[in-house]
Amino acid sequence: MVVDGALRAVRADPDLHLLLVGPTEVAGAVVDALDPVQRARITVRPVHAAVGMADHPSAARGESTVRAAVAAIRAGLADALVSAGSTGATVTAASLGLGRWPDVRRPALVATLPAVGGPVVLLDVGGSLEPRPGTLARHALFGAAYAAVAHAVAEPRVGLLSVGTETGKGDRARRQTDPALRAALLPCDARYVGLVEGYDVCLGTRADVVVTDGFTGNVLLKAVEGAYAMAGGPPAGGRAPRAAALLGVAGTVVVCHGAAVGEDVASGIALAAHLWRRGATDRVSALLYGGGTEDRTDRSTDTEVRT
Amino acid sequence: MVVDGALRAVRADPDLHLLLVGPTEVAGAVVDALDPVQRARITVRPVHAAVGMADHPSAARGESTVRAAVAAIRAGLADALVSAGSTGATVTAASLGLGRWPDVRRPALVATLPAVGGPVVLLDVGGSLEPRPGTLARHALFGAAYAAVAHAVAEPRVGLLSVGTETGKGDRARRQTDPALRAALLPCDARYVGLVEGYDVCLGTRADVVVTDGFTGNVLLKAVEGAYAMAGGPPAGGRAPRAAALLGVAGTVVVCHGAAVGEDVASGIALAAHLWRRGATDRVSALLYGGGTEDRTDRSTDTEVRT
Numbered sequence: 001m002v003v004d005g006a007l008r009a010v011r012a013d014p015d016l017h018l019l020l021v022g023p024t025e026v027a028g029a030v031v032d033a034l035d036p037v038q039r040a041r042i043t044v045r046p047v048h049a050a051v052g053m054a055d056h057p058s059a060a061r062g063e064s065t066v067r068a069a070v071a072a073i074r075a076g077l078a079d080a081l082v083s084a085g086s087t088g089a090t091v092t093a094a095s096l097g098l099g100r101w102p103d104v105r106r107p108a109l110v111a112t113l114p115a116v117g118g119p120v121v122l123l124d125v126g127g128s129l130e131p132r133p134g135t136l137a138r139h140a141l142f143g144a145a146y147a148a149v150a151h152a153v154a155e156p157r158v159g160l161l162s163v164g165t166e167t168g169k170g171d172r173a174r175r176q177t178d179p180a181l182r183a184a185l186l187p188c189d190a191r192y193v194g195l196v197e198g199y200d201v202c203l204g205t206r207a208d209v210v211v212t213d214g215f216t217g218n219v220l221l222k223a224v225e226g227a228y229a230m231a232g233g234p235p236a237g238g239r240a241p242r243a244a245a246l247l248g249v250a251g252t253v254v255v256c257h258g259a260a261v262g263e264d265v266a267s268g269i270a271l272a273a274h275l276w277r278r279g280a281t282d283r284v285s286a287l288l289y290g291g292g293t294e295d296r297t298d299r300s301t302d303t304e305v306r307t
Numbered sequence: 308m309v310v311d312g313a314l315r316a317v318r319a320d321p322d323l324h325l326l327l328v329g330p331t332e333v334a335g336a337v338v339d340a341l342d343p344v345q346r347a348r349i350t351v352r353p354v355h356a357a358v359g360m361a362d363h364p365s366a367a368r369g370e371s372t373v374r375a376a377v378a379a380i381r382a383g384l385a386d387a388l389v390s391a392g393s394t395g396a397t398v399t400a401a402s403l404g405l406g407r408w409p410d411v412r413r414p415a416l417v418a419t420l421p422a423v424g425g426p427v428v429l430l431d432v433g434g435s436l437e438p439r440p441g442t443l444a445r446h447a448l449f450g451a452a453y454a455a456v457a458h459a460v461a462e463p464r465v466g467l468l469s470v471g472t473e474t475g476k477g478d479r480a481r482r483q484t485d486p487a488l489r490a491a492l493l494p495c496d497a498r499y500v501g502l503v504e505g506y507d508v509c510l511g512t513r514a515d516v517v518v519t520d521g522f523t524g525n526v527l528l529k530a531v532e533g534a535y536a537m538a539g540g541p542p543a544g545g546r547a548p549r550a551a552a553l554l555g556v557a558g559t560v561v562v563c564h565g566a567a568v569g570e571d572v573a574s575g576i577a578l579a580a581h582l583w584r585r586g587a588t589d590r591v592s593a594l595l596y597g598g599g600t601e602d603r604t605d606r607s608t609d610t611e612v613r614t
Contacts, residue, residue: 129478171436202533226509227534
């Protein structure tokens with residue numbers, strides 16, 4: 001399905017160049033299926049040891065496809081990383097290889113759900129499963145900046161996911177984070193709208209950014225996917241995202257759903273290209289931490305990408 | 308909406324008697340709208356102080372509608388309690404007034420989702436937001452017994468909700484609960500199938516009982532509701548439940564969704580009647596704790612109730 005996704009992505013985006021990191025025979029199948037012009041946009045870097053879904057993420061410390069892909073970014077051979085492998089291994093490899101933003105222990109995975117009122121940015125969806133209140137509060141800043149930069153949301157409304165909307169609802173982490181966010185200064189003229197519920201993530205009527213822990217966010221995202229499957233397919237303009245961006249590392253990294261099919265991998269590649277062209281990672285970082293020496297040019301020529 | 312729900316319930320179920328506990332003028336509206344035969348099945352117990360959604364649950368310790376309703380059960384004036392008010396207040400009042408099962412600190416709220424393969428019992432959906440691993444493991448027993456007794460599921464398959472299906476996926480609570488459940492003896496010939504994901508809750512293909520903490524369960528349930536709203540309404544046979552049963556107290560208690568409309572209240576009343584007629588609470592308790600002096604007769608004449 002990575003082959004299928006790569007083929008779709010190269011055909012859909014004439015400005016895209018792919019560096020395929022993995023077994024040569026798989027990469028060969030991609031290259032052979034393309035016409036010569038498209039073929040010129042593919043480079044192959046043979047690596048055989050992938051980190052399996054059941055492996056410990058620290059396996060990404062050894063030689064592996066994901067580590068080789070990160071090394072390619074460091075070497076300037078690639079601008080962005082897309083992985084459909086183990087999320088934990090990708091997060092580990094990216095954190096170690098690209099470096100983390102200040103004070104970030106575990107990067108956040110950010111998914112965007114298309115909703116009635118526009119995109120809803122949900123984070124975290126699997127990066128840190130047991131964040132402290134300080135991490136949840138920081139994710140609110142990440143999410144606000146990401147919504148503004150990646151999706152051009154003006155004055156993002158930021159909500160904290162809980163079991164009710166009244167002040168005081170929720171577990172300890174939520175009860176500590178809620179007042180912290182009321183007092184927080186958010187970037188991009190974002191404003192904190194208080195507690196929101198699962199319902200609001202799908203509808204998007206109350207918040208553009210929904211903050212939660214990676215455990216709840218991951219479960220929620222897959223439940224929404226299941227509900228749409230039950231409903232006979234996603235509604236018009238309302239599919240569950242199958243790729244998530246990593247925020248908190250100094251680079252453009254996209255993680256695909258563990259059960260991704262070719263279309264999902266292609267959407268992950270498109271998301272990575274979109275984010276890189278907007279200079280999203282560097283611009284979000286600059287919004288949060290102030291200036292820097294990185295190139296923050298908006299390289300975007302494309303319109304909104306739905307993942 | 309409580310009036311509307313009560314009217315619907317009395318009309319739909321000719322064997323149902325309602326004890327309305329609340330403001331007289333509201334109850335009067337119910338009684339006036341019924342024909343004399345139906346009217347004879349309604350009794351009113353006037354109480355004015357309700358516990359608001361934003362009140363602390365301990366407000367249920369004082370005089371309130373929910374406390375008066377619990378007192379009516381203790382006095383033998385009612386068999387089951389249905390509340391569309393504050394969940395916390397209902398749980399508190401029921402725990403104090405009816406007593407808890409052995410070792411139960413916070414009762415569990417159990418919701419049933421209709422899925423492709425039959426009903427999926429999800430617990431907890433808001434009773435204990437931060438359960439210890441031991442509580443999660445006990446909820447697996449509760450859920451297995453409830454699926455067998457309330458929904459006639461044979462040999463229920465029990466899963467633990469996490470962020471992946473491979474052993475080791477999840478936060479600390481899940482990583483501790485998973486091996487405990489592998490070693491646990493479950494009632495009703497239930498078997499533990501391991502970790503499941505949000506997707507499986509909606510589809511029901513991997514488990515009949517899904518165990519999680521009350522925070523995640525509540526968020527998931529409302530997200531599924533939002534997804535179905537996005538999809539233009541629930542799919543045939545797949546709506547999100549709007550009422551949940553309380554397990555862990557010595558009595559039949561049903562809590563309706565905080566944003567319940569009349570139809571939801573009526574479905575909550577029908578669930579309570581269904582559970583009482585099956586002697587569900589006592590039979591689940593007997594399966595978990597062995598014999599007792601309670602009446603465990605199956606009073607059921609009805610077929611499966613979808614909530």
